[in-house]
Amino acid sequence: MNNTPLLLAAIAVFAVGTFSLRFAGPALRSRYEVPERAQQFLGAAAIVLLAALVATAALMDGDGPAGVARPAGVLVGGVLAWRKAPFVLVVVAAAATAAGLRLLGVP
Amino acid sequence: MRSIWRTLDRGPARDIGLVCLADGVVGLSYGAISVGNGLPLWVPVVLSIVVFAGASQFLFVGIVAAGGSPVAAMIAGVLVNSRHVAFGLAVSDVIGGGWRRVPGSHLMTDENVAFALGQDDVRQRRAAYWAAGIGIFVCWNVGVLAGGLAGTVITDTDALGLDAAFPAVLLALVLPALRDKSTRTAALVGSMLALAATPFLPAGLPVLLALVGLLFYRVEKPALEMAR
Known part of the structure; x- marks a missing residue:
């Protein structure tokens, strides 16, 4: 861990790699005309990725299940969002539910 | 950049502000956790500026702090960020062309992509993407620096329920598309x-x-x- 040059090199490659991944989409799209149907498909792909991110972040912790408090908080936030509650309420309710359950000793 | 704030309705602007604030608090914990695990302050600070992708940064610091190889940490981090290719394809018209593509790509996060996709017309989309991107970049980096300097003040964001707030934020943002x-x-x-x-x-x-x-x-x- 005291190998600073190696750490710096890894961070540099990490940064360049991440930027390249972010830049790839806009760079590709500027070169080719993308048909309307393909654009819809790409929009759906982004939504599918975000939804999977929600599911894994809400229900999993590392390799295993995330316990009860976090999924319960996300569920409360999700129901409020579905009922078109204000965004602020969704965020605060999700955090408060998880924090409250943990305070009561729920994992 | 003033036109961004004129274009955005008050509702989305307030929502974006809230997410920026929450990201700042997570940044605070990221800085504190990194330094608390024995990494020098510059590691989380530099990572947050040049990589700017929260989940992959947590992973990177976790692997390095546990004594793992920085190369393995880098590979894991890049893997986690590969979803940005699909995001970039979906929001490239929102980012715009020319020089804007460089900062616009760097500012790409789960949150501002979701905000952009949730707006109705292309002007609103563009405004939401850039406002959320810039706001999150500033709050995240300020948070990381402050957390790193403060050391072990806030290491447990779970106690605040922030680990539940983040999936809930993304869920609220993708729900309209799921109709x-x-x-x-x-x-x-x-x-x-x-x-x-x-x-x-x-x-x-x-x-x-x-x-x-x-x-x-x-x-x-x-x-x-x-x-x-």
Whole structure:
């Protein structure tokens, strides 16, 4: 861990790699005309990725299940969002539910 | 950049502000956790500026702090960030052309992509993307620096329930798009696959596997009217 040059090199490659991944989409799209149907498909792909991110972040912790408090908080936030509650309420309710359950000793 | 704030309605602007604030608090914990695990302050600070992708940064610092190889940490981090390719394809018209593509790409996060996709017309989309991107960049980096300097003040954001707030934020942002049946089916199948694969695959891959769910997607009615 005291190998600073190696750490710096890894961070540099990490940064360049991440930027390249972010830049790839806009760079590709500027070169080719993308048909309307393909654009819809790409929009759906982004939504599918975000939804999977929600599911894994809400229900999993590392390799295993995330316990009860976090999924319960996300569920409360999700129901409020579905009922078109204000965004602020969704965020605060999700955090408060998880924090409250943990305070009561729920994992 | 003033035109961004004129274009954004008050509602989305307030929501974006809230997410920026929450990201700042997570940044605070990221800085504190990194330094608390024995890493020098410059590591989380530099990572947050040049990589700027929260989940992958947590992973990187976690592996390095546990004595793992920085090369392994880098590979894991890049893997986690591979979803940005699909995001970039979806929001490239929002980012704009020319020089804007460079900062616009760097500012790409789950949150501002979701905010952009949630707006109705292309002007609102562009404004939401840039406002959320810049706001999150500033709050995240200020948070990381402050957290690193403060050391072990806030290491446990779980006690504040912030780990539940983040999936809830993204869920609230994608819900409108999920009202389309075909998109919803694809998202459900994809999420199940990602969940089932999480115990077996390295971090980052399960979420990518969710793209298989697109086999169930049919382009008929516009799921998201991608404005041109």
